[in-house]
Amino acid sequence: MSAGGVRPLLHLGRLAPVAVVTIALALVAACGAPAAQPPPGPAGASDEPTSSATASPAALSASPRGTLVVHGTGDVNLDPSYIPALRTRGYEHAWTGLGGLFTDDDLTVVNMECPVSDRGTIVPKEFNFRCDPAALPAAQAAGVDVANLANNHSGDFGPDALLDSLGRLRSAGIAPVGVGENLRAASTPAVVERDGWRIAVLGFGGVVPAADWLAGPSRPGMASGDDTAAxxxxxxxxxxxxDLVFVTVHWGVELDTRPRADDVARAHALIDAGADGVFGHHSHRLQPLDSYRGRPIAWGLGNFVWPSLSEAGSRSAVAEFVVTPDGAVTGCLLPVRITSPGHPELVGARSCPA
Structure with a gap:
């Protein structure tokens, strides 16, 4: 993680700070009266890329811009009851197979597949996970900057645990996205400053166990990954x-190895609206990386910190998005294998080919 501008809301210890910037007026409009969805362009379109870096009405970051490396992962589970090796080998076990990949980059975004709290009451459902708050210092030290909580497990112990997770993550120096005490908060991005760039990260969840998991005007919950207009x-x-907007979204159908048409349409609409890249997850299977209008889409990043339940489920990847000073964004998948429960390891190149 490179050094960034100091912000008061969230501190990352010896490294760059991260802050959640409240964009109140804009999000009142966003949540109260969603804009109409732009029609997605044809698949494989190769016209000139657009992004918030170039489409913004004014230059947002005045200092010279460098090249950025942004990483995204699939599902991270820090529940020692589900992965006992995390208890016996320590929470560093989750990150030691990566060779410092996330501390060497500019920004790392993960999907946190459980509430990070010891509060709340279990919600009746087939699988319930609870991340250990004691696992967060190791995650932050490994380079995790932003955690998406908009998924089908962050509400496993109800709204008290969900809201407690926000404070736990922030106190550990990790910015939560995708959930909040109301819809406006859930739809507010984390904003970080890196090497002359201001970067927003938004989280959405399209796998919703029940309607009351979705945030409302005065109800805590997650930002919907099915409401394209919002x-x-x-x-x-x-x-x-x-200057840049990245989206992490929980979507699709378990065990699928390709994206479905409705999620393709959503991803294209997000990029048409100004997103500079999309990290997808949920299917527990690795899916391909594509590009639309010059912006990368990792459709499904599979399991990451997870049990090694099958050969297919143990195949994973880190999505690497590289932003050059002129605003171009390229991407690739860095191959990963879960070699033992809760222990992903890089098995190939540490960076995208030049």
Whole structure:
């Protein structure tokens, strides 16, 4: 993680700080009256890329810009009851197979597949996970900057645990996205400053166990990953305060190895609205990386910190997005294998080919 501008809300210890910037007026509009969804362009379109870096009405970051390396992962589970090796070998076990990949980059975004709290009451469902708050210092030390909580497990112990997770993550120096005490908060991005860039990260969850898991005007919960118009509005609002906008979204169907048409349409709409890259997850299977209008889409990043339940489920990847000073964004998948429960390891190149 490279050094960034100091912000008061969240501190990352010896490294760059991260802050959640409230864009109140823009998000009131985004949540109260979503903009109409722009029609997605044809698949494989190769016209000139657009992004919030170039489409913003004013230059948001005045200092010279460098090249950025941004990483995204699939599902991270820090529940020692589900992965006993985390208890016996320590929470560093989750990250030691990566060779410092996330401390060497500029920004790392993960999907946190459980509430990080010891509060709340279990919600009746087939699988319930609870991340240990004691696992967070090791995650932050390994380079995790942003954690998406908009998924089908962050509410496993109810709203008290969900809201407690926000404070736990922030106190550990990790910015939560995708959930909040109301819809406006859930739709607010984390904003970080890196090497002359201001970067917004938004989280959405399209796998919803029950309607009351979704945030409302006065109800805690997650930002919907099925409401394309609201997602588009949130991306546009984030683009008003940042040079770059990245989206992490829980979507699709378990065990699928390709994206479905509705999620393709959503991803294209997000990029048409100004998103500069999309990290997808949920299917527990690795899916390909594509590009639309010059912006990368990692459709499904599979399991990451997870049990090694099958050969297919142990195949994973880190999505690497590289932003050059002129605003171009390229991407690739860095191959990963879960070699033992809770222990992903890089098995190939540490960076995208030049």
């Amino acid at each position: 997602m588009v509005a949130a991306v546009r609002a984030a683009g008003e305060v940042a």
